[in-house]
Amino acid sequence: GDSVTQTEGLVTLTEGLPVMLNCTYQSTYSPFLFWYVQHLNEAPKLLLKSFTDNKRPEHQGFHATLHKSSSSFHLQKSSAQLSDSALYYCALSEWNNNAPRFGAGTKLSVKP
């Protein structure tokens, strides 16, 4: 079945350094990949999602590229900000399944 594997646990960075959160997946079909972000005591919300035409999605300085050859959709940002501290989920859905399945989540903590 389909599944998502993320960088485990907590990632701690100093403000201004680059961010990379790993996400790899297993899927029977050609999946859609998403990154959701959840700030403390808030609901998860969409950060970005993969495009069917292989364009690179970007939002709030974050970007991710879907690499089908390596089954990856890593989240990147060139310079971390304090406000980026949050829980990040990689999620996957398939063409016949409207309910994304989420990875275990990666907590990003950005320090001054």
Added chain:
Amino acid sequence: DPKIIQKPKYLVAVTGSEKILICEQYLGHNAMYWYRQSAKKPLEFMFSYSYQKLMDNQTASSRFQPQSSKKNHLDLQITALKPDDSATYFCASSHPGTGNERLFFGHGTKLSVL
């Protein structure tokens, strides 16, 4: 104004009791979902409904029963509550389609079972 309303925000229950978690969405979506988030299993899919019909169910226990009285409602009835049911339950909605649709989440109901 929140477009997905979950009630109550906090809920305390005793073991063995029954509770209903309420979810209403005003986004005009026809697909609705329940997810559960706890320290043990972050953001775990439970149910999905499309046009008020059950599409997918990943919850093993029959103690969890979704109820859709209107197309913009998807409540979750939980019977015979156990301490392990303690979690935040998120309702979500989307347009049904090809699978590339984003989810919109409510703010969750935090359930504590004593």
